Amino acid sequence: MTVVNTFHGRPDDRGHFGLYGGRYVAETLMPLIYEVEKAYDEARADPAFAEEFARYLKHYVGRPSPIYFAERLTERYGGARVYFKRDELNHTGAHKINNTLGQILLARRMGKTRIIAETGAGQHGVATATVCALFGMQCVVYMGATDIARQSPNVFRMKLLGAEVRPVTAGTQTLKDAMNEALRDWVSNVHDTYYLIGTVAGPHPYPAMVRDFQSVIGQEVREQIVDLAGRLPDVLVACIGGGSNALGLFHPFLDDIAIRMIGVEAAGRGIATGEHCASLTAGKPGVLHGNRTYLLQTRDGQIRDGHSIAAGLDYPGVGPEHAWLRDSGRVEYVSVTDDEAMEAFQLCSRVEGIIPALEPAHALAHVGHVAGRLSQDDIIVMNMCGRGDKDVFTAAAHLGIEL
Amino acid sequence: MSSDNRIVRRFTALAKERRGGLVTFITAGDPDLGTSMAILRGLPKAGADLIEIGMPFSDPMADGPAVQASSLRALKAGQTLKRTIGMVAALRSSDNETPIILMGYYNPIYVFGVKAFVAEARKAGVDGLIIVDLPPEECTELLAPARAAGIDLIFLVAPTTDDRRLPAVLSHARGFLYYVSITGVTGTASPAIGDVGDAVSRLRHHTKLPIAVGFGIRSPDQAAAVASLADACVVGSALVSRIADHLDDQGQPRPGLTRSVLAFVGELSRSVRAAGRTAPA
Structure with missing residues (x-):
């Protein structure tokens, strides 16, 4: 780093x-x-x-959004304690x-x-x-x-x-x-x-x-998790399209070096297929839409369209601060496929009674990968940045169900 | 830097002829490499005093529908930055006098590698660069290598560029100034001639560089009116639209495309030449 x-x-x-x-x-x-x-x-x-x-924020959006201990998922993963920052409960259903x-x-x-x-x-x-x-x-x-x-x-x-x-x-x-x-x-x-x-x-x-406007997410988490769990978290996880919900969660914690942060990009049908939106994982630096950042692009510098089952992650670029945090090593960036996200989407619905948006379902899929490897004393906070009502048609289609 | 490059020589000659110049824009490789090259070769003889060649980009955010479509046609036909530079080199075998300016967006150049791009562009005979999304604030990494190679970085001045900001733009400008005559994208609204005159006089107080005016100039009459007030007028979308008008349902060029585009350039040129010039202050 x-x-x-x-x-x-x-x-x-x-x-x-x-x-x-x-x-x-x-x-x-x-x-x-x-x-x-x-x-x-x-x-x-x-x-x-x-x-x-x-x-x-308080009277119209409904902030602070709650923080919630996802007990049944925690049991299921068999490792770290998993908390959700419930930004899906905001007015309009997302961060x-x-x-x-x-x-x-x-x-x-x-x-x-x-x-x-x-x-x-x-x-x-x-x-x-x-x-x-x-x-x-x-x-x-x-x-x-x-x-x-x-x-x-x-x-x-x-x-x-x-x-x-x-x-x-x-x-x-x-x-x-x-x-x-x-x-x-x-x-x-x-x-x-x-x-x-x-x-x-x-x-x-x-x-x-x-980032500043979204940082209210992380600022609330700092207070809420201490109230609820007695201390700051060990791991923060959020999905990344452009990256605003992730930076909102991460930014107030960036200087708490002991806290591990993981941004989860969309691997779509798999990085190897080229049909994904993982610009930090598989893109190259370039200039688009007013900033230099990692982009999905051809060898000739033309922008490529991505693919993700989560429309909110479907962007060929990413915020420039993420590009910098990636290069500096402060934040880890990983990717999760459509199928993995769909599994997490269904699991969360059944086990917690929360239908997540397909975007944070990516973050949750990765929580599933890491929680079991951590101890039961460890705390993970994941940003549940949107609710899944908007995704029921997409999810049904993916599962081959006609509505 | 160089007091004796093609751009300086051309504007000096235009001043002697007491007329404004005609700058033509086409997108490299539109609708295909062969047709585009044929048009390019014909431009000087048809009356283009300076030539702008668009480097196609997938996301041309400052361009209107006509240039967007031409960019996509070129990319679909397989145009690359290397091919675009190759077109300049090919033109130079028959024309070593007409200034050639490459115009486009920064990403393809950045990905190509700034140093390699500048070296190849220079070798091919490129005289200037207009990079739409590279304002003075971000131009350093291209400016230094371009200057060292004797290639002018040409900057845009817009109606929104106020007197506080203008010196920052001018401090880097070489070759000529490109005045964007409207607040809008290319090829949409046309400027009011009175506004263009006012803007050009204002700019002349701040710079001795020649001033070309573009965006929204579509007809021979508009071209003549603008060229007579400034040092040159730029016509792009109207030419590119001519190309689009001569494509069949499959996007293939119909016979007569090149001839029609060059005939239009001829009309523009005759009109610009006939208008002469309102002598600048």
């Missing part, structure tokens, strides 16, 4: 996490991302902003709303009236449409035409919430193309529009800002 004094304090003032991060956007957008950065710096220093954010709430409060401070967002599975789109409804803002969500076809319940939810869902037919018609299209919208609507990015990626200051 690289010897550093602290894993906090990054990015540097140019938005770099070591080699990664930065501001790789067209000139038209540069003044806009500086404007966001300045507004965020001011908001961060303003106690009134923190107070407003905390108030909405995504922590970030959309923080950013919409910022957009309001900036006097913006129109919000744009990209979405893959639709979870970030729903969380964005929700806060736009809450504050009466115009909301446009870009979504790949392929994703619209396979995530129709979320498309309808966004429309109910008053958002306009714009199908993206460019490129491969998935999340990366939705992000390209959102950037094109922003270039074309520079005055009134705020781009509400859904994960710890994009140009500086987004990776750091989204």
